[in-house]
Amino acid sequence: MGILLAFDQIEYYYKVNQQTVNILNDASYNFYSGKMYAILGPSGSGKTTALALAGGLDVPSGGRILYEGQDISRIGLSNYRKMHRAVVFQSYNLIPYLSALQNVRVGMEIRGNTGKEKKRKALEILQNVGLTQVEAQRNVLKLSGGQQQRVAIARALACDVNLILADEPTGNLDQETAGSIVNMFRDLAHQQNKCVIVVTHSQQVADASDEVVTLQEGRLIRDHSKEL
C-alpha cells in the first residue's frame, strides 16, 4: 500500500472585513491506497474545504496537495479532476433529465472512455451497486434517494479512478440504506484498492472506516482511539 494523496503543510484562509480567518493551518496527512478514511470535526471546522482541496476544486493558500508524490497544481487541476479522482456528494449531483445509465455513461465519456463495451460496462457497474436493468433505464429523479446515491457511486466507479472523495454521502439516507452505502465504500477500498475519503458527521461511517481523522484547530489529526 502506497501513499496516494498527501496534504503537505496546507494552509487555507479567507478574508472578511480585512480580517484573516484561518480554516486550515499547517494541515498534513498521508492517505493510502486500499484504505477508507472518515474525516470528522464540528460544523464549520473545514471538512468540506479540505475535501474541495483534495478534489482540486479549490486551491490552498499555502502548502501542497500531492497525488502520487506530484503537486496537483503541476498535474493541472482540470487534468487531475478528470483523470485521478471522483467526488460523491450528499445531494447526489446527478444530471436530472437523464436516466441512471446515461448518468454513468456521461461519467465514462468525461474520461474519454467511448468504447462500444461502454453500455454493457455501465449496466454491470449499476448492477453491482444494486440497481436492476429497469431501474438503470429510469430517469434518476424517479429513483429513491438511496438509489440515486448508488447511481452517483456507480458514476464514480465508472471513471475508474483511484481516489474516491465523498461529502456526507449518507446524510440524506435512512440508517439501513446508509449502512449498505458505507459497505460499498469499504469494499472499494479493500477489494479494489481505492483510497476512499469520506467527510461526515456520522458515527456509522466513522466505525466502518480504517482511519478516523479529526479536524482540530485547522490540523488533520489521526484518532487512534478507534484502533485501541
Ligand SMILES: Nc1ncnc2c1ncn2[C@@H]1O[C@H](COP(=O)(O)OP(=O)(O)OP(=O)(O)O)[C@@H](O)[C@H]1O
Ligand atoms: N472562501 C470563503 N469565504 C468565506 N467563508 C468561507 C470560505 N471558505 C470557507 N468558509 C467558511 O469556513 C468554514 C468552514 O467551512 P466548511 O464547509 O469547510 O466546514 P465543515 O466542517 O465542512 O462544516 P459542516 O460540517 O457544517 O459542513 C465555514 O464557516 C465556511 O462558511
